[in-house]
Amino acid sequence: MQDTAAAAPSAILDYVTSCTLPTPWAQFTLHAFVEHGTGKEHLAMTLGDLAGAPPLARIHSECLTGDVMFSQRCDCGAQLEGALKRIADEGRGILLYLRQEGRGIGLVNKIRAYRLQEAGADTVEANLQLGFHADARNYELVLPMLQRFGVEAVRLMTNNPRKIAALEKLGIRVAERVPLLVNRNAFNNGYLDTKQAKLGHMMTPLAEPALDGEL
Ligand SMILES: Nc1nc2c(ncn2[C@@H]2O[C@H](COP(=O)(O)OP(=O)(O)OP(=O)(O)O)[C@@H](O)[C@H]2O)c(=O)[nH]1
Ligand SMILES: [Zn+2]
Secondary structure, three states, X not given: OOOOOOOOOOOOEEEEXXXXXXXXXXXXXXXXXXXXXXXXXXXXXEEOOOOOOOOEEEEEEOOHHHHHOOOOOOOHHHHHHHHHHHHXXXXXXXXEEEOOHHHHOOHHHHHHHHHHHHOOOOHHXXXXXXXXXXXXXXXXXXXXXXXXXOOOEEEEEOOOHHHHHHHXXXXXXXXXXXXXXXXXXXXXXXXXXXXXXXXOOOOOOOOOOOOOOEO
């Protein structure tokens, strides 16, 4: 059964239900959405009152290997943890967890792409060799998800200029970009350099105090 929704129904996904989610850093509320057509289950984690000034926000793309299995090939797990810690520090914010694994190509294809990377391709070349775009993600779900919480503008934790452009195209104002530079290591150094060189990621040093393990 669907809970009573505060926002108008969306044509592309349903808000279903929520529960409290205690984490090491704060007690969040976890919200479940189901996308029409694909049936994919997308999540939001919220903390505090989101009305008023643009809240701190993270739009996180699923990375099972990084978020769950502690993979050091990428920076995803550390970014997820860093984003939740920052929201907890402010006592207010929202994280959307979008099920677009492997920049939208899925887990099995990401593993194929990793295998090609072991043979010398970089992260972009591997996607292209498999017949995919370098980045196959779509952010259209973000608008109805944020609308569910009355959020029209955000302070976005990201290094990805294409994510900012995608949100602004949807009509979501990015009031500020908050860099999220975490866990550069011997295994993901080349991957992060390729993201900067070929995907335009902004790998600038932070102008604010670093989190544990942050660059
Ligand atoms: N296809 C592919 N996907 C990858 C690879 N490494 C990580 N990913 C996926 O990339 C997504 C995260 O993309 P990133 O570019 O790290 O981060 P972003 O969300 O675009 O940018 P930030 O907001 O700065 O973190 C997740 O869906 C990961 O599963 C890879 O080598 N190949
Ligand atoms: Zn990852």
